Amino acid sequence: MLCFTLLVATCLLFSACSSDNSEEQKRDKVRIAEVTRSIFYAPQYVAIEKGYFKDEGIDIDLKTTWGGDKTMTALLSNGADIALVGSETSIYVDAQGSSDPVINFAQLTQTDGTFLVARKKPKYFSWDQLKGSTFLGQRKGGMPQMAGEYSLKKHGINPHKDMKLIQNIDYANIPNAFASGTGDYVQLFEPQASLFEQKGIGYVVASFGEESGKLPYTSYMTKQSYMKKNSDVLKRFTRALYKAQLYVETHTAKETAAIIAPHFEDTSVDLIEKVVDRYKGQHSYAVNPILEEGAWNNLQSVMKEAGELPKKADYNKLVNTTFSRDATK
Template structure:
């Protein structure tokens, strides 16, 4: 039996009970993740060379998703025989919803969404890992820097997130819980990513926000001083301090198990392209990488953009592989921050796979 047939056989075991999901209406739960998922949108790998794949990204300008865009810019998807269409959906929960609704086939989003979907008995699986850290930071707006000096001071305040139910939202809830508060002690507002997020914090539309790069660096340039940051997992040290782990898989490619079962060759090509991109990043400077990215992503300051990419390299995966310990760290966060996961029975082995990286 060849490798592809092995994968089909293995994956089919995980989806035999999910066929009844076809045709269910799309619904979005209170935490922002869909409550039901159709079993897949693609027609299989029969399309051959140049097969079209639509990938929804949870905020394309955010550096946590850089490998997805960079793989496209370097031509790696095309070299693998794929015609990839990247769609910027401005938030992880929105990207997940688009995939479940059928407008995209694969999501470039945070791994934690696969855990959330399993808690709803929906088979979604990540198949290549891009980042060993969520890259998040809790930033206080300038107007509140004298009154918000700790996470405890967020009680009753308005915190900006990319979208409700997204990883930024989960991070707020995790921090509140870890500081002895209810997870709804602070309100959250969707501010998206990129210029909308920077403007919301700069203009004081929110009291604080969960932000990622390059938005944090752009904000600093706009306000002329270093912003007040209360919690920061952009570095390995910060990751260890907040989550107590060396690896917290975040940005990844994931799809429904049904799509993976129908499209194992395509999944392998996508995983290979991302792995090649991670190797490229490890071997090149931030300046060289920035030169390959869309010019608009630099926000008018290519040197600053390159410097932030150089720092980002510290937390990117080198090989795209998921580790059991990293997955367990994400699950622990979800049990604390997400009531829908809570004490639900979760089989982590069904939320990710390294099979397509062989």
């Protein structure tokens, strides 16, 4: 009888272990390469901190790759499963004749996220003040720079003739370059722009997001091969993202700031709140993950204006809204 009891106990133990392992096997690890760490991506951090991804059986491995070229390299070399980066990068890859195209499947932000920061606080601001100035811009061919150029031209300023345009500074070092004295104006993301205001280093005078209109500015994308093999993972991933987008849209900036604060340890919660509120005010956060064709066409108009559109990109080839439309049902 004792032997039988021990046998049953042993079987139950192995059964429990087997069950636990089975549960673990159901979880999927997804490696995300984000182009930068920014409050601009608040819904992503909400999805992580609120456990929306975990609820969908997904464990997120998030790495910041600092720059569109590095982010796309990580994706193409299988260093990441999903890239969070400007949609223009998928157009560049397609133009090079890739046999495994990069597909945009969920949109995170819908406007440019940068701001024009002046070294000196003007009594009033007009775009004409930039003529003859030194402008510290973003990387050539990147979405921030193209949206910036589009906005400048909209106000009658040729960035390559009417000012000294600096574009040879690495993305991560642009704030430091401005802080050390380079440039009269700089194009910055948050929270750096607001942080400079706090320290008296510079002053936000305009929003490139408001100037350049609706764009698929930052999207989640993956290789076609990964999408074919992991459609269920992407379906659950997008569903979790949409929950977070709804949270940010329907809750106060203060509530969102408190949740995403762990991702910005060197930034005060009050400043995070200010930035979230600023982005919400100009409708930068997409309220759903669907990348619409109209926004895709506007993106190409901005790229063409900047002389960076290699060829017209087929929306139906490089955008897949199956997962985003399913998530919003």
